[in-house]
Amino acid sequence: MxxxxxxxxxxxxxxxxxxxxxxxxxxxxxxHGMQDTTLFVLYVIKNTVPYCTQSEICNKLYLPKQTVSQILSGLEKDGYIIREPNTKDRRNKVIRLTEEGTSFATSILEELKSAEIEAFSQMSEKQRSTVVEGFKLLCDSLNKSLSK
CATH class of the missing domain: 1.20.5 (Single alpha-helices involved in coiled-coils or other helix-helix interfaces)
Structure with a gap:
């Protein structure tokens, strides 16, 4: 070979x-009663302080605007987020978690993080570093070779 x-x-x-x-x-x-895309949208909203916009979610997760809009509408309907006018950019609303949304997102994301920590803990420190560094290296290399 x-x-x-x-x-x-x-x-x-x-x-x-x-x-x-x-x-x-x-x-x-x-x-856990949701789509994986909704889970990751919650992750972005919770970890973008003090607020985020729909564009930031689209850019971070590489999801279409329509998909993110539908997810946000569902989260808003469930009372987990509010969308407010952005004084800096009227084309993009500010997205914030409500108190109920913060509680929900914290609970589900902490459960996920615990499972991820458990998974990473099953590897040696060197293996963990190799996985992460390998993904970063592959990302950079793919970006270069696929953007030609």
């Missing part, structure tokens, strides 16, 4: 792992 075939095999394994990781988050979110 030559080097190109080895790399193709690694790419196939990478795709399998990537799809499986996405499916793991999808299944976990579904068991």
């Amino acid at each position: 030559d080097n190109k075939d080895k790399i193709i095999g690694l790419i196939d394994n990478y795709y399998d792992a990537w799809f499986e990781i996405n499916n793991i988050y999808h299944d976990w979110a579904k068991r």
